[in-house]
Amino acid sequence: MLKKGLLGILIIILLFVFFVFIKFELNKVKKFNVQKFDLQDVESIADVELGKRIYEVRAGCIDCHGEKLDGKMVMDNGAIGTIYGSNISPYNLKSWTDEEVVRAIRYGVHKSGRSLNFMPSFDFEELSKGDILSVVKYLRSQPEVASESHQNSFGPIARLMSSLGKMPIMFPAKEMDLKKGFSEKPLEEASVAFGKYLANTCIGCHGKNLMGGPIPGGDPSWPEAGDLRFGSNPEWTQERFTELMKTGISPITKKELRVPMPSWLLIQYNATETEALWLYLSSLNSK
């Protein structure tokens, strides 16, 4: 009797492991169709310097793709995997059209049609077409680094969590509306609208409504992301926020903000960007 019960449990476990394995492998090769678009309307406004700023600061691409664009380690962890950003210097992107590179950034789809893995395209969903093409122009303006992209591999926890729908970054193309077009960009000025535009890159960790909490798919050792709805927290003033943006130190706890909060990027924000962020965050409240 007992033996039969154990056998039953064993079979269920094996079926489950098999399900996780198959689901993951199917998602890896699944092809994604993205809405058709062309870049003619933004060709004349694309700007290498703006692209560099987005790459290095606003979108933090540099964190995973590196200063020389040849790819950096994102994670090396038995349970999750060994993951590097790809080499996106002209050496590897020569055979990609501008449309294909824009599609990879905005929709998380590889030239081949598969979803990229661990590339956080949903953080860039609200970037305008002109901004993304500017990044592409910047990538193309940089020297070639002749090395192949790292072959990423994924561990059991990443496979399990992604098969259960708990690790969106594994297959970003699955998470997005691939028929949705590009967002409009507000003027670059100290305004709520520009602050909201910039704050789109905070959502990945601070959550859709910026209320903070545990970071989805994050390392268990990471602290929770803070609540950025400053309109309902009188402790936060523009001075305090500006100080934090300049130093990476919390003016409230007097401590450096911990990893993975990207303070090294935020301290590079200029006065207009910082003020715009403040105007937007202080317009949010918990009600």
Ligand code: HEC
């Ligand atoms: C959290 C780390 C991370 C960030 C931030 C990130 N990427 Fe990626 N990116 C990756 C990884 C990992 C891959 C490889 C995915 C794969 O091959 O499945 C990738 C792939 C790509 C590709 C496809 C190239 C190829 O050969 O597969 C492009 C283009 C790209 N990223 C551009 C960008 C740009 C531009 C930004 C900023 C707007 C950015 N990435 C931000 C991790 C990141």
Ligand code: HEC
């Ligand atoms: C990769 C994840 C990540 C991203 C992206 C990110 N943050 Fe954070 N942030 C955190 C974490 C984690 C903390 C908590 C750090 C700590 O407690 O030491 C934090 C804390 C903060 C705090 C302090 C909050 C408090 O109550 O003390 C501010 C302000 C902040 N982030 C602003 C931003 C802004 C603005 C952006 C976007 C431009 C941003 N963060 C993007 C992870 C992130």
